[in-house]
Amino acid sequence: MVDQGGARGGQNGPMQTETTTSTSGGGPCAPRRGRPRSEAAEQAIVAAVERLMEEGTGLAELSVERIAAAAGVGKATIYRRWPNKEALLVDVVARLEEQPEPVLNGVGVRDSLIAMVDDIRRRGLAKRSRWALKAALGQLEGWPELRQLYKERIIQPRRELAREIIRRGVAEGVLRDDIDIELLTEMVIGPILVRAVLWGEGPLDDDGLAEQMVDAVLTGAGVRPSGGESH
Amino acid sequence: MVDQGGARGGQNGPMQTETTTSTSGGGPCAPRRGRPRSEAAEQAIVAAVERLMEEGTGLAELSVERIAAAAGVGKATIYRRWPNKEALLVDVVARLEEQPEPVLNGVGVRDSLIAMVDDIRRRGLAKRSRWALKAALGQLEGWPELRQLYKERIIQPRRELAREIIRRGVAEGVLRDDIDIELLTEMVIGPILVRAVLWGEGPLDDDGLAEQMVDAVLTGAGVRPSGGESH
């Protein structure tokens, strides 16, 4: 007996009926006779959801009525575009975060790692990102579609980027090759994530934090038998 | 005075009106005339909440009606003990996790760290703990009382324990003294938390994982200039 909590609809997607959206050369086979859909309304809806996120609205408080009111839009205008609330949120999450910066390949591995950690740090300061991450961790339980999408769109690209950097580090002899790639990744991003997400209070505004963390992880927490104390 | 999210009642606590609970020699000044409260009912209620947690019920789906049904109990029986849903959940969270194992002081620092990380790993395998952690991270937003209690009861003791072990490690010369204690802590618990909570999928059933992680963090992810590869 699953399905507790009310049978959410299946399909998602912006339900683009070939109208206004995606003016980019799509196939306008049928120009539709009546009044076209307002592009502005669509943007206002998405923007309203994002603004509500930034203001700290919990997923429970994020009702369609509230979204419509915040966007200055009728409820029907939302349901004309998305079949249900889930699809709307899926869509918003999908366009929530642009892909992470490609990280120039010419840069050294250490700098790449620092850039990545610093990216997480800065995102941890952004309320919108925190909302999404927390929602994904907690509230999206029992909401598999949204959680899945969040993983695909947000988590996976970053994880892949991290893996790539770290693989390069191993290849260049900067990172140890006797540690599992996954573990290396977790070592690098673990500290900043603990501070940014788990404790949610640690100071994140130090610009040198990422560098400090990466160096600490590279060098290790244990006292080095041969190398002298650095200070 | 934040109080966003709808003015929840103030007080909490099991509302023990000197009845059945705490038979431990309390002051039974007034033995109450009528039928005493059923200890079994109280346990059944708490057990039901915990069971629902383990089954993955989200905080939103965790309604009083559902709890009562799962416990085989009338709603009034719940409201006779706790003034509202929040108080019930606060109480359940409060008794959710026993304090972490004290970690024998005679044990070496490395073994203590491994024990701590392994504790997190094993908890990560326990659904109940995952539920609580995820709920704390995401759903308890806008529910300050519960979140606060979770931090006090669950997070703080473990964080304190970690700090103590690491402080000992620094004192004994096993851990570097030129790295901030907070950062050292985050380095140690970060990797396992990323695997257990954030990605939520990484393998946790390897008994040697904790040891592997701790050693990796102690030694560092970077290639050691002088020391040979350890294996």
Next chain:
DNA sequence: AATTTACGATACGGACCCGTCTCGTATCGT
């Protein structure tokens, strides 16, 4: 001009929830 579709606003039905209250029954004290 006629038609067709979208728009904002809002009413509606069905569902769920919270917290209270009422049943008839069970179990205590006196």
Next chain:
DNA sequence: ACGATACGAGACGGGTCCGTATCGTAAATT
């Protein structure tokens, strides 16, 4: 025996929410 209290079950009022339907109006095609 009797009054007091707890019990399970469930009705109830007030509320929120989702998703649909209905307004009168606005903007496009034909």
